[in-house]
Amino acid sequence: MFRHTPLRYGVLVLLAAAALFQAFTAEYFGLEILTEILILAMLVLALDMVAGFGGMVSLCHGALMGVGAYAYAMLTTKAGIAPPVAMAGSVAITGAAAWVIGAVCARSHGIYFIMATLAFGQMAYSWVFEAPVFGGDDGLGGIARLDLTMIGLDLTDSRSFALFCLFALGAAYGATVLILRSGLGRSLSGIMHNEQRMRALGLTVWRVKADVFGLSGMIAGLAGALAAQHIMFVSPGLLGWTVSGEALVVVILGGLGTLVGPLVGAAAFVVLKHELSAVTPYWHLVVGVILIAVVMSRANGIFGWVEARWGARIDRRVADATRKQQPGEVVSDA
Amino acid sequence: MLETRNLDKSFGAVHVTRNVLLKLERGERRVILGPNGAGKTTLFNLLVGELTPNSGSVHLAGEDVTALPVAKRARRGLSRSYQKNTLFDGLTVEENLGLAAAVHTGHATRLWSDSLAKPEVREIVAEVAEQVRLMPFLHAKVSEISYGVRRQLEVGVALATRPLVLLMDEPTSGVGPEMAKGFHDLLNGLPRDLTLLIIEHDMDLAFDVADTITVLNYGEVVFDGLPEEARGSKLLKDIYLGSWEDA
Ligand SMILES: Nc1ncnc2c1ncn2[C@@H]1O[C@H](COP(=O)(O)OP(=O)(O)OP(=O)(O)O)[C@@H](O)[C@H]1O
Numbered sequence: 001m002f003r004h005t006p007l008r009y010g011v012l013v014l015l016a017a018a019a020l021f022q023a024f025t026a027e028y029f030g031l032e033i034l035t036e037i038l039i040l041a042m043l044v045l046a047l048d049m050v051a052g053f054g055g056m057v058s059l060c061h062g063a064l065m066g067v068g069a070y071a072y073a074m075l076t077t078k079a080g081i082a083p084p085v086a087m088a089g090s091v092a093i094t095g096a097a098a099w100v101i102g103a104v105c106a107r108s109h110g111i112y113f114i115m116a117t118l119a120f121g122q123m124a125y126s127w128v129f130e131a132p133v134f135g136g137d138d139g140l141g142g143i144a145r146l147d148l149t150m151i152g153l154d155l156t157d158s159r160s161f162a163l164f165c166l167f168a169l170g171a172a173y174g175a176t177v178l179i180l181r182s183g184l185g186r187s188l189s190g191i192m193h194n195e196q197r198m199r200a201l202g203l204t205v206w207r208v209k210a211d212v213f214g215l216s217g218m219i220a221g222l223a224g225a226l227a228a229q230h231i232m233f234v235s236p237g238l239l240g241w242t243v244s245g246e247a248l249v250v251v252i253l254g255g256l257g258t259l260v261g262p263l264v265g266a267a268a269f270v271v272l273k274h275e276l277s278a279v280t281p282y283w284h285l286v287v288g289v290i291l292i293a294v295v296m297s298r299a300n301g302i303f304g305w306v307e308a309r310w311g312a313r314i315d316r317r318v319a320d321a322t323r324k325q326q327p328g329e330v331v332s333d334a
Numbered sequence: 335m336l337e338t339r340n341l342d343k344s345f346g347a348v349h350v351t352r353n354v355l356l357k358l359e360r361g362e363r364r365v366i367l368g369p370n371g372a373g374k375t376t377l378f379n380l381l382v383g384e385l386t387p388n389s390g391s392v393h394l395a396g397e398d399v400t401a402l403p404v405a406k407r408a409r410r411g412l413s414r415s416y417q418k419n420t421l422f423d424g425l426t427v428e429e430n431l432g433l434a435a436a437v438h439t440g441h442a443t444r445l446w447s448d449s450l451a452k453p454e455v456r457e458i459v460a461e462v463a464e465q466v467r468l469m470p471f472l473h474a475k476v477s478e479i480s481y482g483v484r485r486q487l488e489v490g491v492a493l494a495t496r497p498l499v500l501l502m503d504e505p506t507s508g509v510g511p512e513m514a515k516g517f518h519d520l521l522n523g524l525p526r527d528l529t530l531l532i533i534e535h536d537m538d539l540a541f542d543v544a545d546t547i548t549v550l551n552y553g554e555v556v557f558d559g560l561p562e563e564a565r566g567s568k569l570l571k572d573i574y575l576g577s578w579e580d581a
Pocket residue numbers: 345348350368369370371372373374375376377417
């Protein structure tokens with residue numbers, strides 16, 4: 001079960017403030033990077049939901065994002081469907097695909113689950129790569145962004161689009177927290193702690209896993225629809241397994257099962273990538289060394305490490321402070 | 335209420351359950367005795383569906399449930415506790431009970447509300463906590479409570495699904511005699527219409543709660559009757575003394 005702590009709230013506020021600051025002050029290139037971070041953040045949010053809270057380590061979330069991107073591209077360019085409807089449609093299509101993957105893979109665990117999801121991802125990749133309708137290797141171009149001029153937002157402008165992505169990420173984060181705190185989310189945590197017992201209590205375990213995987217797929221699909229609009233072009237590379245692998249790296253770097261950690265991880269990863277790749281073509285090596293260091297340190301990622309070191313102290317301070325301010329109120333731990 | 339017909343199970347060449355016939359009336363409290371390796375836990379696994387029998391059938395409330403998976407049998411009112419604690423370790427006592435109560439009330443799969451906030455769920459949690467004496471520990475994590483209290487929670491989680499039939503696999507295993515006695519008082523306090531099937535190692539404790547006794551040896555039912563008859567049985571003494579000497 002997910003809980004907000006003062007530390008988590010604090011980091012969230014900092015992240016949001018930094019994103020807003022960047023959105024209002026940065027020039028074109030900075031805005032592109034910001035948007036890239038926001039879309040990756042949405043993908044890793046979706047991945048953390050299943051991997052961190054349900055033990056379902058997925059290697060097909062990149063492909064799911066790709067499905068969302070292609071669904072949006074196909075619906076708008078080939079079927080001539082209006083962008084808002086196409087966005088909803090791509091979210092629904094990706095959710096349905098993820099639900100099926102979740103249902104099929106629900107009975108496998110550990111390495112077998114990872115392999116099964118990888119196989120699904122690769123199937124999607126090769127289908128998109130081979131089938132002429134999807135434009136094959138060349139991909140599809142000429143993808144339109146959502147038209148929000150009626151509320152005064154021109155999304156063809158990078159700044160507005162970045163703000164739009166930030167808003168979408170906020171909504172996705174809120175939805176994720178609500179899902180994890182629902183009856184379904186509690187059951188998911190029960191399954192992660194002890195699947196056998198949940199089944200013995202009468203829970204249809206595969207359904208819970210499939211439902212959560214489907215919901216996570218919807219968020220990945222939304223990230224995909226945004227990615228398609230961001231670069232206004234989709235290509236099979238979007239569905240490649242390296243995208244899924246990168247998302248997993250970001251989740252682990254940030255802190256599995258903390259939601260906030262992977263968001264930090266996404267920002268760190270994209271910034272690092274751009275800074276380093278400007279200096280050296282071997283930037284993957286540096287990321288690799290950092291990942292190894294984080295994994296070897298046995299901390300739960302960067303944010304997990306901060307939480308383990310200072311989390312309790314900060315939470316206690318904040319609790320004391322609020323108690324002093326409002327003597328009548330009980331500080332809840334929820 | 336719960337019945338088996340000619341239940342048989344082998345693991346390879348090892349014949350663990352032999353032609354077991356069992357019949358529990360509603361509200362009956364039956365204790366299963368038997369030495370180590372007699373096949374008691376295996377019988378439970380067959381009853382709840384965690385194992386599939388080679389032949390024979392299991393009937394719950396008059397219906398053949400042999401083909402039903404674990405979760406479906408559980409939803410029809412069959413609940414069990416484990417010989418080895420099978421709890422949700424990172425969670426609190428309240429959350430452990432809540433997960434079970436949520437499944438029973440149908441809140442375990444709801445997306446729009448928190449199951450533990452539901453009055454029906456809270457009511458069951460409070461009631462079960464009272465029944466198995468967990469009230470003082472509700473907000474403690476499993477890792478923070480003693481082994482004996484965990485044994486109580488193990489039964490509490492099984493009870494929180496509001497079963498018709500409750501199977502308990504050595505609920506007092508590993509706890510001291512004092513606590514075991516307390517546990518049996520607790521069992522005696524459970525609702526009379528709840529059907530209980532309890533695996534117990536200690537004969538004296540068994541006689542404390544049992545309406546009827548079944549003795550398993552090498553997977554076979556070697557005794558089935560009233561506690562008074564069991565007490566005098568030479569067969570039972572031989573099996574038990576034999577096993578104690580082995581152990
Ligand atoms: N999954 C399995 N595979 C192979 N053999 C098994 C399996 N489970 C149990 N057995 C064997 O079946 C026999 C009965 O085991 P079971 O656990 O049912 O005994 P028990 O009566 O519960 O014993 P105890 O009092 O020690 O709990 C033992 O010899 C055990 O080794």
